[in-house]
Amino acid sequence: MAALSRDQITTFLRGISLRQVRLATGVILFAYLVSHFLNHALGNISLEALATGVYLHMSFWQFLPVTLLFYTACLVHTALGIWALYERRQFRWKAIEPLQLALGLSVPMLIIAHIVGVRLGQTLYGHEKLYPQVLFLYWIWAPWRIWMMLAVMTIAWVHGCIGLYLWLRMRAFYKRAAPFLLAAAVLIPTLSMLGFYQSGRMVIDNDSVEWRAETQSERQLGTRAEAQALDRITDYFLFGYFGLIGIALVARGVRAINERRRGMISLSYGNGRTVRVPKGLSVLEASLRNNVPHASVCGGRARCSTCRIRIIGDCSALPEPSQREAFVLGRVGTSDPSIRLACQLRPPSDLSFFQLFLPHTSADGHESHPTRIGQERYLVSLFVDMRGSTKLAEKRLPFDTVFIVNRFLGAVSQAVLASGGMPNQFVGDGMLALFGLSTSRQEACRQALHAAAMIAANIDELNKFLEHDLREPIRFGIGINGGEVIVGDIGYRDHMVFTALGDAVNVAARLQDMTKSLACEVVISDEVRATAGLAADALPQHEVEIRGRNEPMIVRSVTDARMLPALANEEQSAAA
Numbered sequence: 001m002a003a004l005s006r007d008q009i010t011t012f013l014r015g016i017s018l019r020q021v022r023l024a025t026g027v028i029l030f031a032y033l034v035s036h037f038l039n040h041a042l043g044n045i046s047l048e049a050l051a052t053g054v055y056l057h058m059s060f061w062q063f064l065p066v067t068l069l070f071y072t073a074c075l076v077h078t079a080l081g082i083w084a085l086y087e088r089r090q091f092r093w094k095a096i097e098p099l100q101l102a103l104g105l106s107v108p109m110l111i112i113a114h115i116v117g118v119r120l121g122q123t124l125y126g127h128e129k130l131y132p133q134v135l136f137l138y139w140i141w142a143p144w145r146i147w148m149m150l151a152v153m154t155i156a157w158v159h160g161c162i163g164l165y166l167w168l169r170m171r172a173f174y175k176r177a178a179p180f181l182l183a184a185a186v187l188i189p190t191l192s193m194l195g196f197y198q199s200g201r202m203v204i205d206n207d208s209v210e211w212r213a214e215t216q217s218e219r220q221l222g223t224r225a226e227a228q229a230l231d232r233i234t235d236y237f238l239f240g241y242f243g244l245i246g247i248a249l250v251a252r253g254v255r256a257i258n259e260r261r262r263g264m265i266s267l268s269y270g271n272g273r274t275v276r277v278p279k280g281l282s283v284l285e286a287s288l289r290n291n292v293p294h295a296s297v298c299g300g301r302a303r304c305s306t307c308r309i310r311i312i313g314d315c316s317a318l319p320e321p322s323q324r325e326a327f328v329l330g331r332v333g334t335s336d337p338s339i340r341l342a343c344q345l346r347p348p349s350d351l352s353f354f355q356l357f358l359p360h361t362s363a364d365g366h367e368s369h370p371t372r373i374g375q376e377r378y379l380v381s382l383f384v385d386m387r388g389s390t391k392l393a394e395k396r397l398p399f400d401t402v403f404i405v406n407r408f409l410g411a412v413s414q415a416v417l418a419s420g421g422m423p424n425q426f427v428g429d430g431m432l433a434l435f436g437l438s439t440s441r442q443e444a445c446r447q448a449l450h451a452a453a454m455i456a457a458n459i460d461e462l463n464k465f466l467e468h469d470l471r472e473p474i475r476f477g478i479g480i481n482g483g484e485v486i487v488g489d490i491g492y493r494d495h496m497v498f499t500a501l502g503d504a505v506n507v508a509a510r511l512q513d514m515t516k517s518l519a520c521e522v523v524i525s526d527e528v529r530a531t532a533g534l535a536a537d538a539l540p541q542h543e544v545e546i547r548g549r550n551e552p553m554i555v556r557s558v559t560d561a562r563m564l565p566a567l568a569n570e571e572q573s574a575a576a
Contacts, residue, residue: 017302017322017323017324018080018083019301019302019303019324021076021080022076022077022080022081022084023163023167024073025072025073025074025076025077025080026073026077026160026163028069028070028073029070029073029074029077029160030160030163030164032061032070033156033157033160034188035057035060035061036057036192037153037157037188037189037191037192038053038188038192039053039054039057040191040192040193040195040196040199041188041191041192041194041195042195043131043194043195043196043197043198043199043200043202044191044194044195044198046202047131047132047199047202047203047206050131050195050199051130051131054130054131077104078108081101081104081105082105082244082245082248083248084101085101085105085245085248085249085252086248086251086252088101096162096165096166097166099162100159100162100163100166103155103156103158103159103162104159105245106155107152107155107156107159108241109238109241109242110148110151110152110155111152111156112234112237112238112241113234114134114149114152116230116233116234116237117129117230117234118134120230120233121222121226121230124226124229124230125222125226126219127220127221127222127226128219128220129220129221131199132203132215132216133215133216133220133221135199135200135203136203136207136212136215136216138200139200139201139203139204140203140204140207146200149196150193150196153189153192153193153196154189157185157188157189161185164181168181176438255280256278259278259279259280260278262278262279262280263279264276264277264278264279265277265278265279265347265348265349265350265351266350266351267283267286267347267350267351267352267353268312268350268351268352268353269292269353269354269355270312270352270353270354270355271354273292275287275290275292277289277290279346279347279348280346281346282300282342282343282344282345282346283307283309283340283342283343283345283346283347283351283353284296284300284307284342284343285300285343287342294307294342294355295307295355295357296342296343300343301343302324302325302328302341302343302344303328304328305328305329305331305341306357307341307342307343307355307357308339308340308341308342308355308356308357309339309340309341309342309345309353309354309355309356310336310338310339310353310354310356311338311339311340311351311352311353312352312353312354313352315337315338315340316337317348317349318340318345318347318348318351319345319346319348321340321341321344322344324344325340325341325344325345328341329341339356342355376484376485376486377436377484377485377487378436378441378444378482378483378484378485379434379435379436379437379444379482379483379485379487379500379504380434380435380436380441380444380445380447380448380480380481380482380528381432381433381434381435381480381481381482381483381485381500381504381505381507381508382416382421382432382433382434382435382448382451382452382478382479382480382508383430383431383432383433383478383479383480383505383508383509383511383512384412384430384431384433384455384476384477384478384479384512385429385430385476385477385512385513386405386408386429386430386474386475386476387474387475387476387477387516404466404469404470404474405428405429407462407465407466408429408459408462408474408476409426409429409431411455411458411459411461411462412431412433412455412458412459412476413431414454414458415451415454415455415457415458416431416433416451416455418451418454419435419447419448419450419451419454420435420439420443420447421433421434421435421447421448421451422434422435422437424498424499424500425497425499430512432499432500432505432508432509433448433451434487434500435447435448435451436482437487441482441531442531442532442533444482445482445528445529445531445532446532446533448480448482448528448532449480449524449528449532449534449564449565450564450565452478452480452521452522452558452561452564453561453562453563453564453565455476455478455561456476456521456560456561456562457562459474459476462474476521477512477513477515477516477521477522477523478512478515478521478522478523478561479507479508479509479510479511479512479513479514479515479522479523480508480511480522480523480524480525480528481504481505481507481508481511481524481525481527481528482504482525482527482528482531483502483503483504483507483527484502484504485500485501485502485503485504485505486500486501486502487499487500487501507525507546507549507553510546510547511523511524511525511555514544514555515557518542518557519559520557520558520559521558521559521560521561522557522558522561522564523555523556523557523558524539524555524556524557524558525553525554525555525556526541526553526554526555526556529556534567535567538556538567539556539557539558539567540556540557541554541555541556542554542555542556542557543555
């Protein structure tokens with residue numbers, strides 16, 4: 001167990017790259033932004049509500065461990081933004097990515113005066129600049145700051161939303177959650193800005209000599225000398241920040257000059273296309289710079305493997321895979337040193353390769369955008385096969401055989417659809433059905449078991465209907481297994497089909513074959529049995545060898561599939 005834990009930790013650490021760190025720090029900052037915006041929104045109620053909200057806001061974010069985490073995230077995220085400016089070699093990708101980078105880099109320069117004046121002033125001089133003091137500054141003392149505040153609120157929010165979109169768009173739940181996320185993305189900043197406006201009007205209405213004496217004292221705002229000291233600190237921060245950006249831009253220029261001096265290399269795509277690029281570019285960057293179509297679902301973030309290439313010839317001189325690249329290649333199960341990620345490989349010399357995943361292109365050469373790109377998610381696969389179809393075809397006319405097989409597949413499909421599944425692939429007289437495309441794991445497992453029982457009932461009715469034409473009744477075998485699979489559109493041009501690929505699907509087919517040796521109608525993986533909530537002693541247990549797997553697998557056999565609903569109902573009644 002300890003060794004397993006170490007392996008899991010090692011695998012997790014290998015999967016961490018600068019992009020994952022940037023994402024984690026960005027989520028922390030966005031959480032702070034949501035909290036602050038919701039606090040602003042209380043200005044639609046009253047100044048007292050604002051005061052209550054800021055007390056709760058500060059109680060959480062100024063709790064020492066949270067404070068350390070927050071400011072660490074600020075520094076790291078800003079540093080990674082500047083690093084991204086240096087690292088990015090070209091901006092020919094989707095406009096949303098350079099837009100996000102530009103917005104992110106502009107936030108610190110717009111917000112630094114507010115941070116220094118409020119937070120650093122409190123730390124150094126004990127100032128108490130809360131909403132009454134800040135709103136007085138913006139709405140009465142320096143109204144031009146209103147537009148700066150609205151600008152930074154908009155820029156920070158759009159930057160964060162773009163980051164969340166680029167992160168979540170490939171998740172299985174994103175399509176269902178998108179309308180709610182869009183509503184939140186519109187309502188939260190709108191209510192925040194309205195609260196900022198309403199609270200500012202309240203401050204203007206409350207402005208009087210007495211109110212200023214109560215809320216604008218020297219104890220709360222500090223002395224002129226302290227204000228000047230904070231202004232100097234703000235200037236130092238701005239000069240330092242602009243200096244870092246300048247260094248990054250100069251470093252880009254120096255790198256470009258050095259690359260030109262070091263020479264150019266040739267990349268051959270294995271289809272007769274060759275491009276000349278400076279040393280230091282990744283293969284994917286070279287493709288994009290030269291308008292060569294190259295598959296990359298994740299946009300070059302090393303979060304997928306669709307940009308994979310196979311090196312032609314000797315690959316010993318290539319740089320070793322980075323930690324992130326090795327993790328992704330390990331996830332797809334390849335140890336071949338000639339297979340690399342185009343977004344990570346930066347060849348030092350001429351290179352020949354071919355792409356393992358050709359990009360989707362239409363007849364006129366332009367990229368098409370498939371509606372369903374690959375996604376990794378948990379599904380339950382049910383594989384069903386008709387027994388004795390070969391013998392059936394030997395003694396019947398071809399059209400009669402097709403008629404019977406179609407009736408069989410129709411009975412199976414009806415059961416799958418009625419149980420909440422999706423008939424997916426038809427292979428001869430067999431069919432693959434998928435469960436869990438829009439349900440939870442437990443519900444998907446229960447739906448698959450219910451479908452197996454309905455298949456048995458439908459085949460019984462079909463046998464009665466065809467009893468005068470069949471010498472012996474139609475028999476079947478069903479294999480059910482659950483696990484993480486890749487779902488998406490597979491095929492070419494106008495022949496794309498939605499399906500699932502992965503070990504879990506292959507195991508379901510193996511379990512279906514196993515019904516013959518176990519003399520039963522259904523074989524279920526023990527993981528599906530447990531997830532569905534069936535008792536451990538409800539079905540006979542077998543430890544079997546699965547072709548293609550190193551370790552044996554625990555499965556459950558079902559002699560009569562029609563008994564499955566009764567077992568499920570018993571467990572639900574016991575749980576109730």
